[in-house]
Amino acid sequence: MYVELKHINKHFGNFKASDDVTVGIEKGKLIGLLGPSGSGKTTILRMIAGLENPDSGEIIIDGKVINDVPASKRGIGFVFQSYALFRYMTVFDNVAFGLKIAKKPANEIKERVHELLELVGLSGLEKRYPSELSGGQRQRVAFARALAPNPQLLLLDEPFAAIDAKVRQELRSWLKGMIQKLGVTSIFVTHDQDEAIEVADEIIITNRGRIEQVGTPYEVYSNPKTAFTASFFGQPSIFKDYSNFRRFDVLENAENAIVRPEFVKVTKKTEVQKYKNSAEEGVVEEVDFRGYGIELRVRVNGVLLTARRSFDQPRIKVGEKVDVFIYRMFVTQGDTATLLENKSLREPVVVI
Amino acid sequence: MSTAIQGGLHRDTKGSKLVRYSLIGISLLFVFLMLILPLITVITEAFKQGFAVYSKAVADDYTIKAILLTLEASFFAVAINTVFGLCAAWSLTKFKFKGKKILATLIDLPVTVSPIIAGLIFLLTFGRQSPIFPLLQDADIKIVFAVPGIVLATIFVTFPFISRELIPVLESQGTDEEEAAALMGAKGFTIFRRITFPHIKWAFLYGVVLCAARAMGEFGAVSVISGHLRGKTNTLPLHVEILFNEFQYVPAFAVASILVMLAILILVARSVIEHKGRKK
Numbered sequence: 001m002y003v004e005l006k007h008i009n010k011h012f013g014n015f016k017a018s019d020d021v022t023v024g025i026e027k028g029k030l031i032g033l034l035g036p037s038g039s040g041k042t043t044i045l046r047m048i049a050g051l052e053n054p055d056s057g058e059i060i061i062d063g064k065v066i067n068d069v070p071a072s073k074r075g076i077g078f079v080f081q082s083y084a085l086f087r088y089m090t091v092f093d094n095v096a097f098g099l100k101i102a103k104k105p106a107n108e109i110k111e112r113v114h115e116l117l118e119l120v121g122l123s124g125l126e127k128r129y130p131s132e133l134s135g136g137q138r139q140r141v142a143f144a145r146a147l148a149p150n151p152q153l154l155l156l157d158e159p160f161a162a163i164d165a166k167v168r169q170e171l172r173s174w175l176k177g178m179i180q181k182l183g184v185t186s187i188f189v190t191h192d193q194d195e196a197i198e199v200a201d202e203i204i205i206t207n208r209g210r211i212e213q214v215g216t217p218y219e220v221y222s223n224p225k226t227a228f229t230a231s232f233f234g235q236p237s238i239f240k241d242y243s244n245f246r247r248f249d250v251l252e253n254a255e256n257a258i259v260r261p262e263f264v265k266v267t268k269k270t271e272v273q274k275y276k277n278s279a280e281e282g283v284v285e286e287v288d289f290r291g292y293g294i295e296l297r298v299r300v301n302g303v304l305l306t307a308r309r310s311f312d313q314p315r316i317k318v319g320e321k322v323d324v325f326i327y328r329m330f331v332t333q334g335d336t337a338t339l340l341e342n343k344s345l346r347e348p349v350v351v352i
Numbered sequence: 353m354s355t356a357i358q359g360g361l362h363r364d365t366k367g368s369k370l371v372r373y374s375l376i377g378i379s380l381l382f383v384f385l386m387l388i389l390p391l392i393t394v395i396t397e398a399f400k401q402g403f404a405v406y407s408k409a410v411a412d413d414y415t416i417k418a419i420l421l422t423l424e425a426s427f428f429a430v431a432i433n434t435v436f437g438l439c440a441a442w443s444l445t446k447f448k449f450k451g452k453k454i455l456a457t458l459i460d461l462p463v464t465v466s467p468i469i470a471g472l473i474f475l476l477t478f479g480r481q482s483p484i485f486p487l488l489q490d491a492d493i494k495i496v497f498a499v500p501g502i503v504l505a506t507i508f509v510t511f512p513f514i515s516r517e518l519i520p521v522l523e524s525q526g527t528d529e530e531e532a533a534a535l536m537g538a539k540g541f542t543i544f545r546r547i548t549f550p551h552i553k554w555a556f557l558y559g560v561v562l563c564a565a566r567a568m569g570e571f572g573a574v575s576v577i578s579g580h581l582r583g584k585t586n587t588l589p590l591h592v593e594i595l596f597n598e599f600q601y602v603p604a605f606a607v608a609s610i611l612v613m614l615a616i617l618i619l620v621a622r623s624v625i626e627h628k629g630r631k632k
Contacts, residue, residue: 051531072537084528088550097546098536149536 001060002027002185003048003153008057010043010209017043018054019209025202030179031187032200032217036232040209041189045155048187049078061153077146077184079156083138085130091117091141092126098149116144120178135163136171143175147182154179156188160195172199193233197221205229223339227256227332234260237305242329244301247278247342251331258330258337264307265325266296268314278344279323287318300324394612397605409603410610417583418591419610421499425574425587426567429506433563437514438556444515445522446530456519459512470508471576474501497579502587505573510566517559521552554629561625565618569611 001024010018017040025031033041046052048059050071058065066074086094092113099109117123120140130138139159146154159175160168176199179186190196196203197217205212205220207228213220224230231238242257243250266282267273285304286297293310305324309316316322327345330337399406409415443449444456462470476482478495488495495501525548533543549556571589578585580594588611595604 049535051535071535076535078532078535080528080532082526082528084532086529086533086547089546097533097538101533101537101542145532 001025002062003187004058004060005044005048006058006060008044008047008054008059010040010047010052010054016209018047018057021057021209021211023204023211023214025185025187027185028183029185030176030199030201031185032196032203033187033189033206034193034196034200034203035191035206035212037191039206041191041206042157043209044206045157045187045189048153049076049155050074051078075149075152077149077151077154079139079142079146079154079159081158081161083130083142083162085138085141085145087130089129090126091122091128091130091133094130094141095145095148097145102149112148113144116148120144134167136167139163139171143178147184152185154184154186156186158190159188160190160192168195175199205232207232224330224337226335227337228335230258230330230332230337231256234262235306236260237303239303242303242331244303245280245326245329247326247344248329248331248340249343251333251338251340253333254331255334256332258332259305259326261295261306261308263326263328264298264305265327266298266307266309266316267323267325268316269321269323271314271323273323273325275325275342275344276323278342279325282322282324284316284318284320284322287316298322298324391612394605394608397601398609400605401602405602406606406609409600409606412603414583414586415591415603415607415610418586418588418607421502421586422568422588424499425502425506425570426564428503429510429567430560430564432507433511433514434560436511437518437559437563440515441518441522445519446527459515461512462509463512467505467509467570467572467574468576471505471573474504474508474573474577478504496577497581497585499585501577502574502585505577506567506570509570509573510563513563513566514556514559517555517562518552521555522548525551554625557625558622558629561618561622565615565622568614568618 003025005021005023008018008021009016019040021040021044033044035041043052047054048061050066050069054067059067061074086097089097095113095116096109099112104112113126114123117126120143122137122140122144125133125137130141133141139162146156156175160171163171172195188199190199200217202215203217203220204214205228212226213224213229215223220229221233224233230236236258237260238256238258240256242248242254245257265273265275265279266284267276267279273279280300282298282300282305284296284298286295288295288297290308293308294316296307296309296316298305298307305326307324325344326342328339328341331340332338440455440459444452475496477484478488478501479485480496493500495504529547529551530543533547538546569589570587571593574587575590575593578587578590580586580590582591582594586594588607592604592608592611595607
């Protein structure tokens with residue numbers, strides 16, 4: 001493990017920002033720290049950077065405990081949420097700042113800055129001030145500035161939060177590609193699950209100061225281990241009592257059932273469906289246009305579920321009675337989540 | 353169509369012509385009566401008996417000493433309040449500590465307390481009745497009825513000016529840029545010089561100008577503690593009062609006109625600073 005946190009605790013007054021955080025990060029990986037606001041993800045990032053000190057626990061980088069190493073000596077590049085570009089310095093001076101502080105020779109600084117600006121595609125803008133740049137350009141400058149002293153570890157706090165939606169998409173793939181190309185171990189904080197899934201090699205999910213789960217985007221999305229992770233991803237419908245859905249095993253002490261839209265198949269009464277016999281009847285309450293297709297809100301056994309259909313399928317109207325088949329659901333018991341499959345999937349199907 | 357609507361909105365929000373002209377008229381009349389008329393009076397009274405009398409009054413030994421003392425007190429007040437103002441504004445905006453709110457409130461005290469009371473405080477703290485007076489006398493330090501007392505009183509009265517200008521600017525800046533610089537290994541003074549100061553420069557200069565203006569004009573607190581010793585502890589405003597009380601009207605107005613000119617000078621400096629600051 002390149003970066004390791006061991007039993008880290010951190011309080012801000014009465015607020016517990018980190019609660020026995022233990023996690024490891026491999027060298028060269030791009031890690032997403034994902035969680036709702038107030039879950040302690042930024043605190044973890046700031047403690048690794050040395051901007052905050054943990055109350056207890058150890059932070060280890062490259063085999064060395066660095067709790068007492070000052071932030072500036074940790075060899076870390078940090079990209080702030082609002083970029084924190086020096087507004088009274090030009091792009092060149094912003095990128096050169098760290099090198100000047102390190103007392104590098106002037107020609108070396110000049111070379112390195114030009115190399116970096118070339119890399120991030122901002123050559124020719126050396127003399128601009130941050131206020132004369134677009135949001136995306138500012139992020140690129142912040143990125144170049146953080147990389148200038150050749151850090152071993154790059155930390156990014158909500159790197160896409162301050163950028164409008166369209167450019168954000170573009171920057172996500174740009175940043176991912178750039179970090180892969182450089183091979184620098186990177187950790188970025190985000191509250192946006194799509195962003196984490198799209199950009200990260202591995203996701204660390206935080207909630208209330210604790211680490212909920214660590215894994216590849218595929219793992220944490222499709223195989224959530226905790227109640228929080230199960231309910232965090234996707235666009236879940238959560239309800240208490242699932243005993244009316246008879247095709248699922250009944251677990252003891254079950255608290256909530258969680259059904260994601262992709263677990264639900266909605267078909268018209270007239271449509272052919274493989275599991276028609278075990279489908280439940282539902283009434284459509286809402287039909288919304290979503291660009292990629294249609295989003296439906298269907299009430300089944302008193303529970304409102306969200307489902308999706310494509311434009312190619314026959315139209316469904318509000319108030320229509322439909323067949324609803326649920327492939328799977330997550331059921332939570334205390335802190336853990338269990339994936340239940342519809343029993344019909346295991347039974348031999350007789351198509352009439 | 354849309355311009356018609358805009359026109360209508362414009363009228364609704366800006367009021368009718370009658371309201372507009374009467375509001376502007378009242379403001380102008382008020383400024384004329386309260387500010388311009390007195391200024392004109394000061395100047396005309398000063399030159400009433402011709403330029404020779406005016407220049408004699410201005411070049412008078414006591415007047416020159418009063419000017420120098422005023423500049424001296426203002427200089428010390430501005431210098432010391434600059435240091436204090438920077439420290440206070442910095443700690444109030446960049447650190448979290450107990451008693452922060454109390455400190456923020458106390459800084460404003462000199463604005464709310466009458467200057468006379470400020471003068472009395474120093475008189476009682478350092479004067480003959482004070483328990484520390486014998487100590488001061490042993491050390492041969494004179495504060496009351498001497499220049500140090502005047503400087504102290506001036507500092508007291510003017511100390512919120514610089515910090516009050518800086519606090520909003522520092523607050524809006526946040527600490528991100530400083531943190532970024534610190535992460536790259538910059539030390540405290542470098543961070544201040546390269547990151548923080550460029551940001552607060554204009555607000556800072558504006559605060560210095562306001563502080564200087566207030567220091568030069570201070571009367572109440574200084575009057576209590578100075579003892580009015582002509583040529584020794586007489587500042588310009590005190591000198592004006594003495595001349596006036598001796599029925600020397602022309603010299604009184606002549607000296608007052610110096611203060612007025614200083615004020616106008618400062619006003620010009622202020623506008624220049626404001627203008628430059630806004631352009632940045």
